[in-house]
Amino acid sequence: MDFIELVKKRYSVRAYKSVPVEKEKLLKVLEAARLAPSASNRQPFQIIVTKTRRKKAKLLSIYPRDWFVQAPLVICICGVKDNAWVRKDNREYLDVDVAIVMDYITLAATDLGLGTCIIAAFDVVNARKILSIPDEVEPILFTPLGYPEDLPGIKKRKKMEELVRYEHW
Numbered sequence: 001m002d003f004i005e006l007v008k009k010r011y012s013v014r015a016y017k018s019v020p021v022e023k024e025k026l027l028k029v030l031e032a033a034r035l036a037p038s039a040s041n042r043q044p045f046q047i048i049v050t051k052t053r054r055k056k057a058k059l060l061s062i063y064p065r066d067w068f069v070q071a072p073l074v075i076c077i078c079g080v081k082d083n084a085w086v087r088k089d090n091r092e093y094l095d096v097d098v099a100i101v102m103d104y105i106t107l108a109a110t111d112l113g114l115g116t117c118i119i120a121a122f123d124v125v126n127a128r129k130i131l132s133i134p135d136e137v138e139p140i141l142f143t144p145l146g147y148p149e150d151l152p153g154i155k156k157r158k159k160m161e162e163l164v165r166y167e168h169w
């Protein structure tokens with residue numbers, strides 16, 4: 001798919017079919033994540049993939065929306081602070097690295113006809129408990145991974161002029 005078409009096609013999917021995601025497709029999505037760039041190539045992330053089947057109640061305590069557990073898979077991207085690059089003014093880039101990984105996942109999934117929805121508003125304590133995430137690893141973003149059941153809405157975005165400034169052009 002043309003890249004800009006892919007970008008336009010991706011949307012936050014908030015209803016999923018219960019049909020399984022093929023192993024090959026999951027591996028392609030994870031390979032995209034593995035190949036994501038990171039600051040100083042530290043790759044300070046871990047990816048947890050979990051099946052929702054038979055774990056719906058537990059997973060709902062992480063993010064209490066029915067659609068979160070409709071998809072067959074849920075992915076959590078964690079940051080490993082001790083491995084992350086920090087600029088000399090102490091600016092930390094862990095969140096940026098994790099965001100890029102998630103972005104690669106969402107776009108690769110879209111390319112394969114799959115849906116995702118990036119989730120930050122989850123319960124960290126429950127996520128740690130249910131997914132056995134140790135203290136030195138920080139769960140930062142979740143997404144379900146499955147086939148969309150809903151349709152994209154209209155993309156609401158700021159105008160180009162509000163977002164871009166050409167300086168010394």
Ligand SMILES: Cc1cc2nc3c(=O)[nH]c(=O)nc-3n(C[C@H](O)[C@H](O)[C@H](O)COP(=O)(O)O)c2cc1C
Binds near residue numbers: 010122
């Ligand atoms: C860092 C980040 C955190 C987000 N957290 C949530 C969330 O907790 N719950 C949710 O439903 N959507 C969440 N979203 C999805 C955004 O609401 C969505 O991307 C935005 O409204 C644009 O819509 P679109 O993805 O359909 O283009 C998050 C997106 C990002 C990038």
